[in-house]
Each structure stands twice: as C-alpha cells, then as structure tokens.
Amino acid sequence: MFRLANLRRLLSRFPAVRAVLLLATMMVMATAVTTTILLTELRQESVHRARSEAVTLTRALSEQTTRAFEGVTLSMQGIKERLSDAVGMRLALDSDMVRFLLLARSAALPQVKSIFVVDDEGFGVNSSRPDFIRRLDVSRRSFYLDALKEEKGAPVIGAPEIARVDGQWTFYVSMRLAHPDGHLRGVLVAAIDLEHFETLYDSVRLNSVSCVQLLNLDGVVMAGRSRDPLVAKEGEAPGTRCVDLHGLLPSRIVEGEEQIADEKHFVAYRRAGEFPLVMRVGVDEHLALLPWYRVMRPIVAGVVVLLLFVLGTTALLARNLARKETLEATLKERDEQLRNMVHSVKDAILTVDV
Numbered sequence: 001m002f003r004l005a006n007l008r009r010l011l012s013r014f015p016a017v018r019a020v021l022l023l024a025t026m027m028v029m030a031t032a033v034t035t036t037i038l039l040t041e042l043r044q045e046s047v048h049r050a051r052s053e054a055v056t057l058t059r060a061l062s063e064q065t066t067r068a069f070e071g072v073t074l075s076m077q078g079i080k081e082r083l084s085d086a087v088g089m090r091l092a093l094d095s096d097m098v099r100f101l102l103l104a105r106s107a108a109l110p111q112v113k114s115i116f117v118v119d120d121e122g123f124g125v126n127s128s129r130p131d132f133i134r135r136l137d138v139s140r141r142s143f144y145l146d147a148l149k150e151e152k153g154a155p156v157i158g159a160p161e162i163a164r165v166d167g168q169w170t171f172y173v174s175m176r177l178a179h180p181d182g183h184l185r186g187v188l189v190a191a192i193d194l195e196h197f198e199t200l201y202d203s204v205r206l207n208s209v210s211c212v213q214l215l216n217l218d219g220v221v222m223a224g225r226s227r228d229p230l231v232a233k234e235g236e237a238p239g240t241r242c243v244d245l246h247g248l249l250p251s252r253i254v255e256g257e258e259q260i261a262d263e264k265h266f267v268a269y270r271r272a273g274e275f276p277l278v279m280r281v282g283v284d285e286h287l288a289l290l291p292w293y294r295v296m297r298p299i300v301a302g303v304v305v306l307l308l309f310v311l312g313t314t315a316l317l318a319r320n321l322a323r324k325e326t327l328e329a330t331l332k333e334r335d336e337q338l339r340n341m342v343h344s345v346k347d348a349i350l351t352v353d354v
Helices: 002-013 015-084 096-106 142-149 194-202 290-344
Strands: 112-119 124-127 169-178 184-193 209-216 221-224 253-260 263-271 277-284
Touching (some): 015 096, 015 253, 096 112, 142 169, 169 194, 184 194
Antiparallel strands (some): 263 277
C-alpha cells in the first residue's frame, strides 16, 4: 500500500513520468496482444493442417480399401455365376473343376488368402488353398451363419476371427449359393489377408497420425497399422466415437474430436463405398502441434526479453525524470527562499565587483 501510495503521489507530481509510464504500458499491451493474436493464428493453422491430413488420408485409404473389396466381390460374383449356369450346376462343389476355378479367381487377388466352398451341411469341401482341411465343420462359424441369413445372395463381411487352418486373425467375405429353386446349395467364402491391409496402412509415414483403422458398422476393428498400439484385432475401437457409423452415408466424410488414451485426437470417418466398412484416421493433437510449439517458444522468449528491456528502460527513464524534476523543484524552492530573504531584510546589501 505504501509503494502504491508513493507511486500515485509520484505520478501526480511529475506529469513527464506519468507520460513515460503510460507510453510504456501501451507498448507492453500492444506487444502482448499482437503476439497472442499471431500465436493463436499459427495454432489454428496447425490444427487446420492436422484436420486436413486426417481427411485426405481417410479419403485416399477408403478408396483403396473400396477397390480391394470390389475386386474380391467381383471375383466371387464371377465364381457364383459360373457355378449357377447350366454347366456349373452339374459340377460337384468338391470337384477339381471347381478347385481350378477357385485357384484362377484368387490368383490375381493379393488381398485374399484363399477362396473356399462350404456345402449345405456346413462342411468345407473345396478351396484354392493346398493345405485346406477338407470336411472341416464350419456350420457354427459366423461367416457361414451370416451368409445363410442373406437370402438375396449379397456378399456378407464378418468380424475378425482366428482361422482354424493357420491360426491367424482373418475376416471373411461370404456369399450364399442356391439351387434354381432357391434351396441352399452351399456358401462361397473368401478369407481376407489382414497383412495386406496392414501393409497398406503402414505406408502412412506421418508422425502425427495416431491411428489408421478399418471398422465395421458396429465399431469392431477389422484391420489397422501393425505398429499402432491403439489397434486391437477384436473389440471396439478405443475412445468414444463422434459419429454414428450406421448412419454414415457412402463417400461422406465426418470430422470430429475424440479422446483416445486420455489424449485429444482429430479424427475423420469415411465409408468404404457401399460396403459395411468405415475408414477411420486419427491425428494426435499434441504431435500435430509440435511444430507450433517449436515456433512458439522462441517467439515468447523473445517477447519476454523485449518487454523486460522496455520495462527496465522505462523504470530508469522514469527515475531519472523524477530525480531531475525533484532537483529542479528544490532549486526553484531555494531560489524563492533567497528572493524572499533579500526582499525582507532591512539592512542595505551591497554587491561589490572586485
């Protein structure tokens, strides 16, 4: 309180000091406001760039994923048509001709491990894979049961599960085969190679990208980057989703923010064509803002040094001005005292110039 009172008294007594302090205050405020605006705009630009990266990657990866599944479904549709024509209906599902057909169709599909056929009793009877286990009971597997429910014969994409042949995580695309009268003839199944999609998603080398995931409409992770710690081969994707996957329209990109592992991420979702699959790409906010942090620190340090210099210079200038005005006031007061003394004395005062 004492220093504040002294400061108020000082400012009221010396207008020049008040003017200097006012000018310094305006400089400090202008510098602080300008720096804050600049850093805010740079941060918004970094955030916009991170969101754009997520959107661009989501669009590109979803299109490549769509093409991969289109190749699988087109090949399966071709096999189904061959097995449904007059010649194909006379072929036994476990015949060599059917096996050659499966081999020919799967050879050009690097994303497919094998294409196999299950009979109407739920036993595997033929496959493009040489180590296929014949008469393997798959009647309780989800890809078989889901295909039976699809009476129109449309392809069904199931959730990931461990394959009994090689013990690896795999998800399946299945399609119902029917007799001309509509009765079940069997199920055509394509085993999708997860490593194919992991290799595709691993090609994303941006450090700020925290997750690249292929989800089904229930939020189950179908595939993702092999080095991504947030990717699980089963269960829902970690974090709270900002979009209803079932309501996501084809080719539409939805952006948002999600908390993943207690960290904020910018995410983008895009459906893979007409398939019940959604591409999800996340960008870590902290990693995305690292360039901004590297720019912000020297700017703030420089501004702080500048403001300290301005404040120090202002303090010295104000002190010198106050001292000068104090001395001038003291000198003026003494001159006035001398003048009063001379005027009030009754004796004669002589000034002799020797």
